[in-house]
Amino acid sequence: MQSLVECVPNFSEGRRPEVIEAIAAALRAHKDVSLLDIESDYDHNRSVFTLVASPEAMAPAMFDAIRAAAALIDLEQHRGEHPRIGATDVVPFVPLRGVEMAQCVALTHQLGRRVGDELGIPVYLYEEAATRPDRVNLADIRRGEYEGLKAEIVANPDRLPDYGPARVGPAGATVIGARAPLIAYNVYLTTSDVEIARRVAKAVRNSSGGLRYVKALGLSVKGKAQVSMNLTDFRKTPIHQAVEMIRREASRYGVGIESSELIGMIPQQALLDAAVWYLQLNNFDLEMVLENRLDNG
Amino acid sequence: MQSLVECVPNFSEGRRPEVIEAIAAALRAHKDVSLLDIESDYDHNRSVFTLVASPEAMAPAMFDAIRAAAALIDLEQHRGEHPRIGATDVVPFVPLRGVEMAQCVALTHQLGRRVGDELGIPVYLYEEAATRPDRVNLADIRRGEYEGLKAEIVANPDRLPDYGPARVGPAGATVIGARAPLIAYNVYLTTSDVEIARRVAKAVRNSSGGLRYVKALGLSVKGKAQVSMNLTDFRKTPIHQAVEMIRREASRYGVGIESSELIGMIPQQALLDAAVWYLQLNNFDLEMVLENRLDNG
Numbered sequence: 001m002q003s004l005v006e007c008v009p010n011f012s013e014g015r016r017p018e019v020i021e022a023i024a025a026a027l028r029a030h031k032d033v034s035l036l037d038i039e040s041d042y043d044h045n046r047s048v049f050t051l052v053a054s055p056e057a058m059a060p061a062m063f064d065a066i067r068a069a070a071a072l073i074d075l076e077q078h079r080g081e082h083p084r085i086g087a088t089d090v091v092p093f094v095p096l097r098g099v100e101m102a103q104c105v106a107l108t109h110q111l112g113r114r115v116g117d118e119l120g121i122p123v124y125l126y127e128e129a130a131t132r133p134d135r136v137n138l139a140d141i142r143r144g145e146y147e148g149l150k151a152e153i154v155a156n157p158d159r160l161p162d163y164g165p166a167r168v169g170p171a172g173a174t175v176i177g178a179r180a181p182l183i184a185y186n187v188y189l190t191t192s193d194v195e196i197a198r199r200v201a202k203a204v205r206n207s208s209g210g211l212r213y214v215k216a217l218g219l220s221v222k223g224k225a226q227v228s229m230n231l232t233d234f235r236k237t238p239i240h241q242a243v244e245m246i247r248r249e250a251s252r253y254g255v256g257i258e259s260s261e262l263i264g265m266i267p268q269q270a271l272l273d274a275a276v277w278y279l280q281l282n283n284f285d286l287e288m289v290l291e292n293r294l295d296n297g
Numbered sequence: 298m299q300s301l302v303e304c305v306p307n308f309s310e311g312r313r314p315e316v317i318e319a320i321a322a323a324l325r326a327h328k329d330v331s332l333l334d335i336e337s338d339y340d341h342n343r344s345v346f347t348l349v350a351s352p353e354a355m356a357p358a359m360f361d362a363i364r365a366a367a368a369l370i371d372l373e374q375h376r377g378e379h380p381r382i383g384a385t386d387v388v389p390f391v392p393l394r395g396v397e398m399a400q401c402v403a404l405t406h407q408l409g410r411r412v413g414d415e416l417g418i419p420v421y422l423y424e425e426a427a428t429r430p431d432r433v434n435l436a437d438i439r440r441g442e443y444e445g446l447k448a449e450i451v452a453n454p455d456r457l458p459d460y461g462p463a464r465v466g467p468a469g470a471t472v473i474g475a476r477a478p479l480i481a482y483n484v485y486l487t488t489s490d491v492e493i494a495r496r497v498a499k500a501v502r503n504s505s506g507g508l509r510y511v512k513a514l515g516l517s518v519k520g521k522a523q524v525s526m527n528l529t530d531f532r533k534t535p536i537h538q539a540v541e542m543i544r545r546e547a548s549r550y551g552v553g554i555e556s557s558e559l560i561g562m563i564p565q566q567a568l569l570d571a572a573v574w575y576l577q578l579n580n581f582d583l584e585m586v587l588e589n590r591l592d593n594g
Contacts, residue, residue, distance in 0.1 A: 006587065034591045052591055096587060243576055259579040265587045268565070271572040278575040279540055282556040290303065290393065290562045294331045294349055 045080025070171035086172030104178035116164025197225035342377025367468035383469030401475035413461025494522035
């Protein structure tokens with residue numbers, strides 16, 4: 001079974017298709033990397049790419065993409081609603097299958113050093129790759145955006161990058177990190193009463209005392225009460241744990257689960273973990289799945 | 298997402314490693330076919346191969362394997378405990394992903410015609426590919442084994458093959474068919490009373506009035522009551538349906554499910570179907586699984 005890393009780079013271009021295509025072409029030139037998706041937003045003036053590859057193949061491909069973005073995007077000219085600090089703004093590596101978080105952190109250093117040394121772009125490491133507590137959160141690193149960093153980086157030692165020079169050119173700076181896969185997951189309740197969804201969301205989310213890797217909000221969607229969640233580390237707080245807690249909390253109000261929905265993509269393991277838990281399948285191993293044993297899989 | 302067919306051919310050789318290896322080499326020469334497993338049994342004098350490939354790649358590879366087996370295995374000399382009718386005894390095609398049963402049936406005709414015409418081996422089609430009701434069951438076709446068929450095929454019009462000549466050479470005849478994937482699945486109960494496992498098995502299995510695609514027995518394994526099942530078509534009788542019926546029947550005796558176990562390999566979809574059912578995930582699509590969208594996956 002091939003080891004797989006996901007990478008979800010954000011580039012500061014959502015308006016010029018030829019620029020987005022040039023960055024995509026730099027990635028597609030790497031035959032061992034799968035470019036699964038590109039989402040561009042005009043107002044944000046930003047594009048989010050989704051890539052999957054082996055750990056070995058990922059960093060060289062991303063280096064070429066960052067070089068292409070630096071050549072084509074000028075932060076002096078860039079305007080958009082979304083905060084940004086560089087042409088290649090954020091590069092999170094995500095362990096997907098057969099890969100430890102430590103390997104993704106190693107990738108951030110490998111890529112960060114090359115981007116700093118060879119492209120002369122300042123690089124900050126964040127989340128699991130952060131070298132200081134005040135760099136764990138992306139928002140802290142991106143404070144003041146490109147314009148603010150440009151002024152501060154030369155004078156403020158707190159803004160010294162992890163790799164590359166302490167000065168910012170028109171490609172800005174790049175934030176590279178490692179994090180667990182994010183799953184966007186909504187649960188609809190058998191009621192239209194949004195207040196019940198809000199109470200259930202409050203019980204289940206980390207910020208108000210619930211499960212550690214759950215963010216949740218109660219919403220009203222298409223006339224139904226919805227508990228909208230981000231599961232930020234499914235290996236530590238699995239989907240079924242969040243769903244069963246919602247079921248229990250909702251039953252307190254005489255309400256059940258009507259259905260649930262997945263937004264975007266999900267690692268195979270997150271769903272298999274749920275099957276294994278509900279079926280009480282004690283001896284399960286990913287290698288038992290036929291497709292995972294294909295030579296090219 | 299690449300379409301995938303599984304094939305589980307049984308060859309009448311379990312003692313001479315060089316013969317088994319020569320058949321494997323004929324398959325490995327096809328780079329687009331994954332040979333996942335070979336199980337050889339000395340007493341049965343028989344080997345079971347597990348292959349996965351696209352529908353297009355599978356039949357040519359199997360043709361080469363059947364030709365290799367015919368050149369190396371002489372049924373006049375073959376002795377073993379397991380019933381057999383040919384050097385390549387049985388070739389079931391199994392739809393795995395993105396493939397309809399009808400396509401697997403088409404494969405049996407495509408392969409059967411070539412084996413009959415080019416190798417001069419009589420071919421009988423069975424299960425979903427059967428051309429007559431008395432050829433649905435493998436045991437009916439294999440009646441009398443090689444020796445019996447050799448005598449009957451020349452005289453009895455009932456034994457006229459679907460493809461190839463009405464005479465048997467030293468390679469015997471080959472039975473080719475299409476069937477759903479088989480899942481071997483055991484459920485342990487929270488009791489040592491095997492009588493409860495027997496009653497639950499009786500309630501859940503097709504033969505005594507239970508679920509259509511379930512075969513089940515109550516056994517005592519390692520001091521625990523076990524409901525041992527073969528799920529013969531997980532798309533029509535899914536795993537969770539069988540497990541939840543066992544849970545309900547066992548609760549009638551005040552007993553629960555202690556755990557379950559999977560024997561051998563399972564198609565990804567069978568476990569994802571369980572996750573989707575328990576999580577009530579209404580909008581799920583196999584393409585939502587990241588790994589299924591890889592270029593080479």
